[in-house]
Each structure stands twice: as C-alpha cells, then as structure tokens.
Amino acid sequence: MNLENKTKKQLIVEIKALHRRITKLESADASRFRCKEGHREIDKKLRLMADSLPVLISYVDSEQRYRFNNKAYEKWHGHLRKKIYGKHVKDILGKKAYEDIAKHIKSVLSGHEVIYEKLFQYKNVGDRFVRVMYVPDFGEHENVQGFFALVYDITEIVKAKQILRLYAKRLGEIEETLRKRLAQELHDKIGRDLAVLSINLNIVSEKLPDKVRKKVGEHIKESVRLVEETAEYIRDIMAELRPPLLDEYGLVSATNWYAEKFFKQTGISVKVQAPKMISRMSIDVETAFFRIAQEALTNAAKHAQADSLIINIEMTNRIFRMTITDNGKGFSLQDTTESKKQSGWGLINMQERAEAIGGQFKINSSPGKGTQIIVETKV
Ligand SMILES: Nc1ncnc2c1ncn2[C@@H]1O[C@H](COP(=O)(O)OP(=O)(O)O)[C@@H](O)[C@H]1O
C-alpha cells in the first residue's frame, strides 16, 4: 500500500471508511458473542428442565456413545454424569441388557422411531418396568447422527394392571362356578320335581273314573302341558347359564348352538365359520371365548341394528383366534361423551376375560362401518 502518494484528504476518507468497517466487524463479533452467551443460557435452561423431569433422558451418538444424560438417568444408573459421558451404551447398561436392546438401537440408528416396554434392572432403584422411546436425530444430509432416548417408569401401571387381571380372572371363575351350581340345582331339584309332577299327573289322569275325568280331564291336560312348558323353560335357562355342549363338545359346537338360538330370538343371522376339526383348548380358554362371543352378539342386537353376523374361529401358527364381525352401524372408539362413559362394562369385561387367559382383545369399529371383535391367544 502506497501511503506516501495519497493526499491528506484521501487518507482521511480512507481512515473514516476503515473506522466504519472496524465498528461493523466489532459489533458483529459482539453479537456473535452475545449469541454464544444466549446459547449457553438456553443450554443451561434446557439442562435444568431435563434435570427436573422424572424421566430418564439421554442422547447417544451414532457410535453409540453417550453425549448427554439428565439427573434422573444418573440417579437410576448410579453413575455420575462425567462417568457416563463418552461411554459406550454397552458399558453402562451391561452386556445382557445391551444384547436385549441392540436391535432397537440398530433400528433407531437406521432412522426409525422406536417404542418398547421392558423390565430392566437398575443399579440404584432395582427392577423397573419402563416404556422406552428412541427418537432419531437427523443431520443435514438426512444421516442419523444419534438419537434421544426417553425412559418412563411404568412399574406402578404394570403392577396395577396385573392385580386388575387377577381380580378379573377371579371374578370370571366365581361367575362360572355360580352359573354351574345354579344350573346343577335347577337340574337336580326343579328338573327332577317337574318330571315327577308330570308322571304323577299322568297317573292321576289314567286312574280317574270316567265320570270325573270328563269334568276335570281338560284341567289335567292343561296342567301337564304347563309342567312340560316349565321344564323346557328351565332347560333353556340351564343351557344359558352353562351350555352343556361347551363342556362336552367344545367351543365350536357351543357357538353353533348359541348362534341358532340367537337367530330364533332376534332374527339376526349368524354364520359360524370354523374348521371341521379343531383341537380343544382348556375349558378356561373355551369359556372365555364363548362368553366374549355371547357379549358381542348381545351388543350387536342391542346397539348395532345389524342384520347379519359372522363368527370366524381359526387356528393358525399356534394362534387360536375368534373374529366376530357385524354389519351394523358401528361406533366411534374415541367417543368419550358422558353417556358412553356411563355405559355398561361389556367391552371392558370382554377385554378382561381375554387378558385373564393370557390372550389379546381388539376391537375395530367406526360409525357406519360395522364392528369387529378379535380375540386371540397363543396355544
Ligand atoms: N356392535 C356394536 N355396534 C355398535 N355399537 C356398539 C357395539 N358394541 C358396543 N357398542 C357401543 O359401545 C357401548 C359400550 O358397550 P358395552 O360395554 O357392552 O356396554 P352396554 O352394552 O351395557 O351398553 C355401547 O353402549 C354402544 O354404544
């Protein structure tokens, strides 16, 4: 730069320009600095927030090394943050736990969100049921540069559910015992007495002198008819309480019988689809399936305005499944209006019955599309 050839005036102009540039650069630098401070401020707040949450939060990079964890994480695992930072997941969780979840880590690192529930053993808090959520962190080029792991404690919920299931199972057992006992008493006492009454009436009618029979014969006939009707009615109640077919011939026979009876009572046709030969399940499983079918049919008659139903019973890949589909008006599963909330406990009971035998219950329905109930269990 040749300063000697510049006039004083030129120099002053250039100095002023330089000055302006320096001020500009300085203010840019200051704002950059302020920005950094701001980031630090945000970082601090985020950490404070993460530390105050009762959820285990961590960030793991694509090499599966910890880059962040909150206080809850430290507390449960019994390691200080600085001990966790930079460590491989396997070193913190242990070999066994790592092997169990390696597939989930692989999945999140290939860009999928993962949710799973699992029983873990933590150094400081012991056994916990947790719901784990992995969220992939995508870099600029859509590459996964790590993932966030959120771990919620669901031990209380799981335990409460286990207790509820035990109660539901017990309730189901008590109901079945009562039904059986009532059916037996009806059979042993009332059934027998009615049979005797009927025989006696016939004897009386035969032994009567012709003159008397003429007078009271009609009354006796009417009485015999009434006794027979009552006996039939009692047999119906007995079968309703505990269909003998269920114990003797199993679910498919009992379902066929019930479907026919249901058609006679409601006019709604029920098609039962089942393989000709299907192995018997335990009586608990068959009873649960049968009661679920009964409730589903009752609901279809009561709420659906359906005119036909299909009950499909199948066994595939060691899964025993029953699907009940109606062609009625359906309903919204999200509907939480007061009237719905107060409605019966049929749906809940179906679910509890399914879960009490270790099975699963699913319901598909939406307004105008009919309702489908699926219950299945591993055998
Ligand atoms: N097959 C169905 N079609 C239409 N709506 C149904 C059906 N099954 C159940 N629902 C709806 O779900 C509600 C709850 O059913 P449920 O628990 O069995 O109780 P309840 O039958 O005593 O009302 C019913 O009141 C009805 O609105």
Ligand SMILES: [Mg+2]
């Ligand atoms: Mg119901």
